[in-house]
Amino acid sequence: MKTQVAIIGAGPSGLLLGQLLARSGIANVVIEQRSADYVLGRIRAGVLEQTTVDLLEQAGVAARLHAEGLPHDGVELCFGGQRHRIDLLGLTGKRVVVYGQTEVTRDLMDARQAAGLPTVYEADEVTVHGFDSATPHVGWLKDGVRHTLQADFIAGCDGFHGVCRASVPPGAITLHEKVYPFGWLGVLADVPPVSHELIYVHHERGFALCSQRSKVRSRYYVQCALDEQVAQWSDDAFWAELKRRLPDDTAAQLVTGPSIEKSIAPLRSFVAEPLRFGTLFLVGDAGHIVPPTGAKGLNLAASDVGYLWQGLRGHYAGHPAELDHYASRALARIWKAERFSWWMTSLMHQFPDAGSFGHKMQRAELDYLVGSTAAMTALAENYVGLPMV
Ligand code: RFL
Numbered sequence: 001m002k003t004q005v006a007i008i009g010a011g012p013s014g015l016l017l018g019q020l021l022a023r024s025g026i027a028n029v030v031i032e033q034r035s036a037d038y039v040l041g042r043i044r045a046g047v048l049e050q051t052t053v054d055l056l057e058q059a060g061v062a063a064r065l066h067a068e069g070l071p072h073d074g075v076e077l078c079f080g081g082q083r084h085r086i087d088l089l090g091l092t093g094k095r096v097v098v099y100g101q102t103e104v105t106r107d108l109m110d111a112r113q114a115a116g117l118p119t120v121y122e123a124d125e126v127t128v129h130g131f132d133s134a135t136p137h138v139g140w141l142k143d144g145v146r147h148t149l150q151a152d153f154i155a156g157c158d159g160f161h162g163v164c165r166a167s168v169p170p171g172a173i174t175l176h177e178k179v180y181p182f183g184w185l186g187v188l189a190d191v192p193p194v195s196h197e198l199i200y201v202h203h204e205r206g207f208a209l210c211s212q213r214s215k216v217r218s219r220y221y222v223q224c225a226l227d228e229q230v231a232q233w234s235d236d237a238f239w240a241e242l243k244r245r246l247p248d249d250t251a252a253q254l255v256t257g258p259s260i261e262k263s264i265a266p267l268r269s270f271v272a273e274p275l276r277f278g279t280l281f282l283v284g285d286a287g288h289i290v291p292p293t294g295a296k297g298l299n300l301a302a303s304d305v306g307y308l309w310q311g312l313r314g315h316y317a318g319h320p321a322e323l324d325h326y327a328s329r330a331l332a333r334i335w336k337a338e339r340f341s342w343w344m345t346s347l348m349h350q351f352p353d354a355g356s357f358g359h360k361m362q363r364a365e366l367d368y369l370v371g372s373t374a375a376m377t378a379l380a381e382n383y384v385g386l387p388m389v
């Protein structure tokens with residue numbers, strides 16, 4: 001079997017890249033270790049930047065997003081029992097769209113299937129070889145049969161725990177990492193959101209986030225300790241803890257109900273450099289992770305895909321140097337989003353070793369932020385997404 005681009009992973013990066021390449025006449029095969037249903041069952045991101053929406057439009061998969069996505073013109077920060085609105089649209093002229101990663105992935109899967117593009121789900125023992133040459137190949141086992149795919153390039157879209165980054169010789173890659181001393185416990189429930197905009201809450205008991213997927217489906221998170229288990233958290237315990245972290249009038253408006261998903265995610269900042277190793281490219285979470293506080297992970301995955309799509313189109317149009325810019329272009333945007341996500345995480349969470357000075361600094365920064373148009377503009381321009389240059 002032979003193709004132009006072998007894409008490892010059918011998460012949002014892999015599927016979006018596959019769709020954009022196919023629309024540019026570049027053949028690709030997606031190889032995913034899980035089933036499609038498993039991929040759709042992972043509840044993750046909810047906030048899309050305009051740059052991501054633009055790429056989904058170019059991929060021809062934005063019809064449902066435009067019909068069902070909820071444009072948001074602002075977000076709220078809550079601390080000291082007070083809610084403060086950041087006017088994203090007024091400060092930047094831009095808004096974000098609330099539309100779940102699950103739905104983005106479903107739209108991309110449907111489009112891929114409708115276009116009859118080759119996709120292998122439930123591929124075991126995926127391996128990547130020969131990417132120090134012009135003839136890389138991918139191997140996998142499916143139903144006991146071993147398969148090999150030859151390609152011009154391999155796109156490693158296989159997430160943080162994937163095989164592509166792990167296959168790079170250790171001396172050829174530099175890893176930058178910060179692990180935070182807490183996680184997020186998230187609950188998805190079919191209840192109307194407590195507020196029409198997202199609320200990021202700084203509270204002495206820990207951070208909380210009120211998010212949503214639609215007018216009838218809410219997503220809430222509370223900061224938790226790293227050693228906590230989902231099974232220890234009943235729905236009642238979760239709702240009670242969330243209410244404690246909200247102002248009284250907001251807590252009184254919270255509609256609770258049975259959870260339809262509950263999970264704990266650790267928080268991490270991580271960047272691998274470079275993102276290109278011969279004919280292998282790392283894309284999305286395979287190359288970098290941000291803590292979810294700035295809502296940047298999926299959006300960065302999309303911008304990586306945008307840069308790689310541009311590079312591969314250039315390559316196949318007779319301008320091979322275009323591909324040389326992938327890693328530097330993507331990393332310039334990634335580091336800025338890393339900075340924003342780290343800063344917002346530092347601002348909003350309780351850190352076990354902060355001390356009284358640390359607490360006072362956090363509060364002074366929050367007070368300064370909501371009293372300064374300059375500071376709110378800086379937050380807003382990062383939140384809506386920096387331009388892709
Ligand atoms: P994914 O989604 O992890 O997909 C990788 C795919 O590769 C497959 N795979 C393999 N396939 C073949 N062979 C192997 N050896 C393989 N190993 C793995 C996996 O099964 C999977 O299907 O990476 P991708 O496509 O790069 O997408 C990245 C995003 O998923 C991620 O950045 C976001 O979800 C992060 N994120 C958020 N991002 C935002 O932009 N806005 C948000 O509001 C937001 N909220 C979040 C988030 C992530 C969270 N968690 C759980 C980490 C909220 C949370 C709680």
Ligand code: PHB
Pocket residue numbers: 044045046047198209211212219292293294295296
């Ligand atoms: C979500 O809805 O899952 C979500 C929203 C905003 C974030 C992180 C997660 O910053």
